[in-house]
Amino acid sequence: MALTMTSALDLLGRHHLLREVIQGGDWSLDAPNQDGEPAEFKTLTYDTRQVEQGSLLFCKGNFKPEYLDGCDQAGMAAYVAETDLSERCQAPGIIVSDVRKAMSLLAAAHYGYPQDDLTLVGITGTKGKTTTAYFLQSMLNQLSGGRAALLSSVDNCLDGQHYRESELTTPESLDLFRMMRQAVDAGMRYMVMEVSSQAYKVDRVYGLTFDLGAFLNVSPDHISPIEHPTFEDYLFCKRQLTYNSRKLVLGADCAHADLIRQDAAAAGTPLTTFGMDRTEAGSRPRQDADFLVRLGERHEDGPADSYLIGPASGPMTAINPSMDGDFNALNACAALAMVQALGLKPDQEALKAMEEVRIAGRMEHFASGNRVAYVDYAHNQASVKALLDFVDEQFGNRNPAVTLVSGSAGDKAIDRRQGIVQAAQNRVDRLIITGDDEGTEGADRICRQMLGYVTNPDLDVSIILDRTQAITTAIQEGAGDGTGFQVILVIGKGEERWIKVGHQQIPYEGDDRIVARLLGTRSHDLGATGTPRG
Numbered sequence: 088m089a090l091t092m093t094s095a096l097d098l099l100g101r102h103h104l105l106r107e108v109i110q111g112g113d114w115s116l117d118a119p120n121q122d123g124e125p126a127e128f129k130t131l132t133y134d135t136r137q138v139e140q141g142s143l144l145f146c147k148g149n150f151k152p153e154y155l156d157g158c159d160q161a162g163m164a165a166y167v168a169e170t171d172l173s174e175r176c177q178a179p180g181i182i183v184s185d186v187r188k189a190m191s192l193l194a195a196a197h198y199g200y201p202q203d204d205l206t207l208v209g210i211t212g213t214k215g216k217t218t219t220a221y222f223l224q225s226m227l228n229q230l231s232g233g234r235a236a237l238l239s240s241v242d243n244c245l246d247g248q249h250y251r252e253s254e255l256t257t258p259e260s261l262d263l264f265r266m267m268r269q270a271v272d273a274g275m276r277y278m279v280m281e282v283s284s285q286a287y288k289v290d291r292v293y294g295l296t297f298d299l300g301a302f303l304n305v306s307p308d309h310i311s312p313i314e315h316p317t318f319e320d321y322l323f324c325k326r327q328l329t330y331n332s333r334k335l336v337l338g339a340d341c342a343h344a345d346l347i348r349q350d351a352a353a354a355g356t357p358l359t360t361f362g363m364d365r366t367e368a369g370s371r372p373r374q375d376a377d378f379l380v381r382l383g384e385r386h387e388d389g390p391a392d393s394y395l396i397g398p399a400s401g402p403m404t405a406i407n408p409s410m411d412g413d414f415n416a417l418n419a420c421a422a423l424a425m426v427q428a429l430g431l432k433p434d435q436e437a438l439k440a441m442e443e444v445r446i447a448g449r450m451e452h453f454a455s456g457n458r459v460a461y462v463d464y465a466h467n468q469a470s471v472k473a474l475l476d477f478v479d480e481q482f483g484n485r486n487p488a489v490t491l492v493s494g495s496a497g498d499k500a501i502d503r504r505q506g507i508v509q510a511a512q513n514r515v516d517r518l519i520i521t522g523d524d525e526g527t528e529g530a531d532r533i534c535r536q537m538l539g540y541v542t543n544p545d546l547d548v549s550i551i552l553d554r555t556q557a558i559t560t561a562i563q564e565g566a567g568d569g570t571g572f573q574v575i576l577v578i579g580k581g582e583e584r585w586i587k588v589g590h591q592q593i594p595y596e597g598d599d600r601i602v603a604r605l606l607g608t609r610s611h612d613l614g615a616t617g618t619p620r621g
């Protein structure tokens with residue numbers, strides 16, 4: 088469907104978003120007079136640097152009027168904004184009460200409502216969104232002959248095969264609808280996407296109904312001046328997925344599950360639940376979740392523990408995910424519950440597809456002599472706790488000396504600094520606090536703040552600002568006397584090849600590559616599911 092000035096105004100009017108159209112001194116509710124057939128907008132953009140002949144520009148966020156200089160000359164057809172910017176340009180201004188909502192509605196129309204041709208799955212949760220999304224995509228690809236697209240915080244995949252690094256966890260609505268169109272044109276039948284709390288906060292998914300939503304878990308995170316003012320606001324934004332999904336899969340042990348159940352009842356959204364079953368083998372499984380995962384046989388020194396996964400009513404199937412950790416088995420269980428909620432029957436091959444999934448920078452495992460290292464993306468209290476639970480379960484009987492290398496990002500999610508220290512300080516032997524994406528705050532300040540949260544006097548703790556040096560120290564002079572078994576955990580950056588300093592991304596070797604180089608083991612350079620990026 089071509090979007091013209093007339094159809095855009097009509098759509099905005101129907102959604103009560105249109106205030107008026109301003110061109111020069113003329114104010115009206117109608118489209119400015121045009122000769123002949125109304126011209127369709129050629130492109131839509133929210134960046135003046137992308138404006139070309141026939142563009143419709145959205146002025147959102149911290150947009151500055153001076154960005155409009157030169158847009159007339161570039162051929163801008165019109166702009167959409169919440170204020171009159173006619174002093175800066177000749178093109179008509181569509182003045183709306185909410186530019187982000189307007190952008191989502193107009194983008195959907197411009198790209199011909201691609202969501203109608205996709206089975207759309209949205210996944211939210213504080214932890215496990217990316218992993219669960221990859222697990223689900225792998226099963227859907229297996230069941231549909233490779234017709235599952237993916238939008239994640241690591242990579243986007245629009246044709247079931249090629250993965251490209253993504254910028255945001257959930258894209259801006261304009262980019263989202265464009266990518267959906269590309270996916271439909273590439274023959275995709277499914278799209279699996281992560282839905283961040285921020286997506287609801289700033290209307291990136293406004294007007295979208297998901298065929299299936301998943302709410303995995305929630306714990307305090309993303310509280311900062313540019314994200315959420317409070318945990319209540321963070322959770323409230325996430326809860327919106329329930330009201331915008333036709334069905335919902337919910338973690339049975341999710342905090343505030345009762346509230347989310349109330350949401351689902353209020354919205355008339357049917358629920359399927361999943362959870363970890365920790366009852367003894369052979370005893371009656373837990374009864375309060377529809378899908379369960381439980382520990383299978385333990386293999387000492389084996390590649391990974393195996394799990395049993397399936398509907399609570401049985402039968403269970405053994406799986407052996409290549410990504411370590413009970414939390415990843417739980418993510419696999421969430422993905423299985425989602426496939427079933429979509430009305431599909433996952434066969435053995437589909438479950439096997441999950442076993443092949445590897446995600447760059449998530450639970451990357453390295454070993455040499457008496458040292459084992461993991462590079463992981465844990466970067467808040469809940470994920471550090473989950474990672475240390477894994478270390479206890481997997482290596483506890485070998486009495487390891489555990490070294491943790493962690494920093495925390497600047498400018499956002501400020502509560503993580505305390506959360507990481509709290510989760511770790513009584514469970515590791517050595518903590519090396521180091522630089523992360525410091526942004527405009529400076530790594531020194533963030534590291535000192537983290538150090539200030541340490542209350543355990545027995546903890547061997549130090550700040551080594553340079554991340555490469557911090558990892559080198561951890562590997563070469565880990566905790567303990569160096570003779571016993573050592574576990575080294577390097578967390579928070581995954582496979583990222585840059586560190587954000589100020590507003591710049593400074594090239595960085597990468598945690599995984601540094602560990603591999605120092606331990607003399609092989610590093611993987613994969614985008615996802617064993618597929619090189621490209």
Ligand SMILES: CC(=O)N[C@H]1[C@@H](OP(=O)(O)OP(=O)(O)OC[C@H]2O[C@@H](n3ccc(=O)[nH]c3=O)[C@H](O)[C@@H]2O)O[C@H](CO)[C@@H](O)[C@@H]1O[C@H](C)C(=O)N[C@@H](C)C(=O)N[C@H](CCC(=O)O)C(=O)O
Nearest residue numbers: 133134135136147148149150154255256257283285289313
């Ligand atoms: C708070 C927030 O949502 N910020 C996002 C938002 O910023 P904004 O709209 O204020 O944009 P801005 O960069 O200040 O600039 C204002 C506008 O002027 C435009 N511009 C700029 C310069 C110019 O010359 N001409 C011009 O038109 C820009 O394109 C933009 O549209 O739009 C930008 C892109 O249009 C995003 O990059 C930016 O995300 C920032 C980088 C960010 O850090 N976002 C985080 C908080 C975020 O969204 N995270 C979530 C959750 C992650 C998770 O759970 O792991 C996510 O979904 O990624």
Ligand SMILES: Nc1ncnc2c1ncn2[C@@H]1O[C@H](COP(=O)(O)OP(=O)(O)OP(=O)(O)O)[C@@H](O)[C@H]1O
Nearest residue numbers: 213214215216217218240414449463464465470473
């Ligand atoms: N279900 C889970 N529960 C707790 N921790 C988890 C879970 N799944 C993954 N993690 C931990 O969180 C880290 C990030 O996992 P993942 O990328 O799948 O989550 P995410 O929700 O996409 O995170 P983010 O929003 O921070 O990008 C992992 O490296 C792991 O340490």
